[in-house]
Amino acid sequence: MNRLATLASILSAGFVLSAQAAPVTYVIDNSHTYPHFTYNHLGFSNQTHKFDKTSGKIVIDRAAKTGSADVTIEATSVNTGYALFNEHIQGADYFDTAKYPTIRFKADAMQFKGDVPASLSGALTIKGVTKPVSLTITHFKCQPHPMLKVDACGANATTQVKRSEFNMGKNAPYVSDEVTLNLAIEAVKEHAPAAE
Template sequence: MKVVAGFAFLLLAAGSAWGDTYTIDPNHTLPVFEVGHLGFSTQRGRFEQTAGTIHLDWEKRTGSVTWTIQADSIDMGQAKWNEHLKSPDFFNVASFPTITYRAERLQFQGDTPVSAEGELTLLGVARPVKVSILRFTCGTHPINHKELCAADIEATLKRSEFGMSKYLPGVSDAVRVLVPVEAYKD
């Protein structure tokens, strides 16, 4: 019995030495994107369904991110426009239902993560994407009293690098991505 208890203690101690895991709150993690339209305006859309985990090793100042977006949850504010963006012209959600981001490398400035280098998979194409981590903060949620970390994530990418080239250059190649992220400690 002592051996089992000792082994269980070692597993728990090792788990805490490896850092903390946070689960992304899908109600407060809604990716927004901005793209230029015909040189006249900036159009914005967002995705309504996300899931993922963030691992932070505070001692080693390292971490990782695994994040999935349901492509068919795109919302441009108009049903007809949503359907066009779900088509093979853009996100081709029938063939590519998810967009994923995986980062095994987080950069810290002191105790604060400031960027992540990872791989974005969109339309079946995986490419390196570095994201900036802004306004990172952790604390106790004032309403539900759970521990959470939050930040604003920003990146710019070229949609053509993922094979999304329809209507270039009228619909700009550069896409700015803005993501408010909230994640609760497991």
């Protein structure tokens, strides 16, 4: 009986551990997600613009220290604060949103430092061109959302790219080729579908 009890205890503990290690999927909250990019304009100043529409999912297994991300940004939602400039950078020389209405970041590797995600590595697609990128995670936190009453995670991440590598190099170097991409993101735990 003691052996049976010990075996049952081991199996039970293994089940608990495997349940704790299961990956969790979080759905991006567009109302609190802020992709933005910064570049130098003619040496006068560093300009920052944003996108208003973002969707996607983040998967995190904090016990196994793995994760992934699939984020889609609507390039047509670019917001410079000036309607005429919004139209200008959606033209063929820049985002060419008539042909390429979305930007996508698909990451299949999440690196941890201790118990906290430190970076995401994957592929960034802009204007039909896909390049490998790594985003450095500068802030990360998961906790129950005080208003939505569900588990949620938030993060800030950053990387730098050359726009000329995405066929968007017009006016470089007067307008800097180097662009810093920043992502402030919040996501809530995905609900399992209801049983039929």
